[in-house]
Amino acid sequence: MLRLEARTSTPAWLNLTLPLLAVVVALVLCSGLIAVAGAGVLDAYGIMFKAAFGDSYAITETLVRAAPMIFTGLAVAVAFRAKFWNIGAEGQLLAGAMASCFVGAFPMPGPLAMLSMAVAGALAGAAVALVPALLRVRFKVDDVVSSLLLNSIIFYALMALIETVWKDPFSGYPISPPIEDTANFPVLIEGTRLHLGVLAAFVAAPLVWFLIVRTTLGFRIRVTGENPEAARYGGINVGRVLVAAAALSGALAGLAGVGEVGGVHFQVMSDISPGYGYSGIVVAMLARLNPLGVVPAALFLAAVMTGAEAMSRATGVPAFLSDVIQGTALLAMLVALLFTAYRIRRTGATQ
Numbered sequence: 001m002l003r004l005e006a007r008t009s010t011p012a013w014l015n016l017t018l019p020l021l022a023v024v025v026a027l028v029l030c031s032g033l034i035a036v037a038g039a040g041v042l043d044a045y046g047i048m049f050k051a052a053f054g055d056s057y058a059i060t061e062t063l064v065r066a067a068p069m070i071f072t073g074l075a076v077a078v079a080f081r082a083k084f085w086n087i088g089a090e091g092q093l094l095a096g097a098m099a100s101c102f103v104g105a106f107p108m109p110g111p112l113a114m115l116s117m118a119v120a121g122a123l124a125g126a127a128v129a130l131v132p133a134l135l136r137v138r139f140k141v142d143d144v145v146s147s148l149l150l151n152s153i154i155f156y157a158l159m160a161l162i163e164t165v166w167k168d169p170f171s172g173y174p175i176s177p178p179i180e181d182t183a184n185f186p187v188l189i190e191g192t193r194l195h196l197g198v199l200a201a202f203v204a205a206p207l208v209w210f211l212i213v214r215t216t217l218g219f220r221i222r223v224t225g226e227n228p229e230a231a232r233y234g235g236i237n238v239g240r241v242l243v244a245a246a247a248l249s250g251a252l253a254g255l256a257g258v259g260e261v262g263g264v265h266f267q268v269m270s271d272i273s274p275g276y277g278y279s280g281i282v283v284a285m286l287a288r289l290n291p292l293g294v295v296p297a298a299l300f301l302a303a304v305m306t307g308a309e310a311m312s313r314a315t316g317v318p319a320f321l322s323d324v325i326q327g328t329a330l331l332a333m334l335v336a337l338l339f340t341a342y343r344i345r346r347t348g349a350t351q
Helices: 012-036 041-053 056-081 089-104 110-139 143-163 196-214 216-226 228-233 238-265 276-286 291-315 321-341
Strands: 002-006 342-346
Touching: 012 041, 012 276, 012 291, 012 321, 041 056, 041 291, 056 089, 056 196, 056 216, 056 238, 056 276, 056 291, 089 110, 089 143, 089 238, 089 276, 110 143, 110 238, 196 216, 196 238, 196 291, 216 228, 216 238, 228 238, 238 276, 276 291, 276 321, 291 321, 321 342
Parallel strands: none
Antiparallel strands: 002 342
């Protein structure tokens, strides 16, 4: 017979292997859907990853899509480390996009405009994240529910603005007026959409890792998440740590919105985010809440999103397969996490 036995410690190789195993399991399980659609599994996956990494343009497009998921993945990782269950990164991203677009519409010198957009977006995202954090600390309101519901509130607030007072007067479409040209993020490689915000996302990952691992605030966040009672006994104000983690998490998600406005769309519209906030949860879990692991996890999901469209055109497999792969990878990772705490042991047969 087989039984689960609690581990006294988790091997380092297992921590590195589990995310890769979750990805492989997700791809294997989703291959059945490709086969049902009448396409060759290897051909379909080959087209998908060639479209994401096949040439320099494809690589830059993958990087552009990965940038907001790096920010939202970092946002979720920071919050979850403190056991603040921030499911609202999508709404915080939208808030950051709206705030940065509003600020970017004012004529300013380029560096000042970009800095002002980043600050405004980060503050807006932090303000939205503080709502469920304060509700939890002061009134014991479930942060999963409150942060999730805020996504819809922020989205419909955005829709109300772009359908009425913020509608672009020149196009008449439900989109905001564009930001000033001086506020546009510089393009890093001519002829591509690779912009300064992508570089900022990759720089943010080691900075957040340093904050979590090497600073006093990071220590308090980790202790609060691992054992809040021990944290209180050690003199840590758990409520303040939760609020600080929420503010940092919201600011990172808000920066994802800043990047989409300043480097990709240059205005706000209803579909400015195809669910980057929710993808951030998958990214953070695949990374095991490690800020450095967020980067490869975001690149994987960005490759799936970029390549799914090309795969759909070439094979007829619905592009929604990318969403299925994301969800399956998350479920596989959650199951895999069981084996970081337990191992399978064979026991003798009972009479």
